[in-house]
Structures are given as structure tokens and as C-alpha cells.
Amino acid sequence: MKRFDAGESLKQGGLKSTRYRRAILDILAESARPLSAEDVFLRLKELSYAANLSTVYRALETFAHKNLVEKLVIAGENKALFGLGRAEHAHHLICLECRSILAVEHCPLGQYEETLAKETAFEIAGHNLDIYGYCPKCRSKKGRTV
């Protein structure tokens, strides 16, 4: 696997490569799961960056806008998670209790997109699909308390 190059990624997005922006992208690259702006902010502080939450949030929004990162919005919550778009197309199972996120690599929508394209004459460029529920760990906890 090619190592992620934050400077290269910023260049591709037409953004100026600053130390701060590279640090944010590197934090996302090192994380196994998508992070919230707060998570990134705390990690920047650990790395001794003079960070503030609103600039972190703005940088993440800019990256999402330029398609450098993937933005996931948890249903019914005013909270977004950001992750590096994987080279592979993936969907996510999101646990509403503990917030764990599992990537599902199999995409069931390829055939559906083709059918839809034929029916609507739409040129389909992509889709998002996130699935919400309760993970096995949280399900068994619930089973005990309810």
C-alpha cells in the first residue's frame, strides 16, 4: 500500500500545503476509524499544535468539500465524522450506542445504479450509504439491562 502523502493530497485538492493542514490529514490517515473535529483537535494539542476547534472544523469542511476526506453525518445528531476516503469504495455500519464504525466492503448497489441509470437517463457518479444500528457488544449489554 502506498503511504499517504498529505502534501500531495492537498496539492491535488488545489489547497495550499501548510504544516497545520498536513498535520490534520496525517491524523486522519493514522486513525483506523473516522474522527470528529474534537478528536482531531485533541490529537493536535497532544502533538503541541496551537490548535483551536473552529479552525480544525473549518479545515475539515474544506477538505470534505474538495473530496480529500469523507464526511459522515450521524443521523439525528449534530455531529460529523471525518475520515480519509479509502481507495476502495466502502459503506459503514455505525453503532448508535458506542459510535463504533465498521466498514462493509461489499457494495450491493452496483447493479441498482445501472438499472437506475437506464431508467432515468441519469449519469450516476456515486452514492453514499451508511447503516445505523447496535453492534453485538451493545446489543448484549442492552439484553442484560432491559
Ligand SMILES: [Zn+2]
Ligand atoms: Zn456499540
Ligand SMILES: [Zn+2]
Ligand atoms: Zn456502494
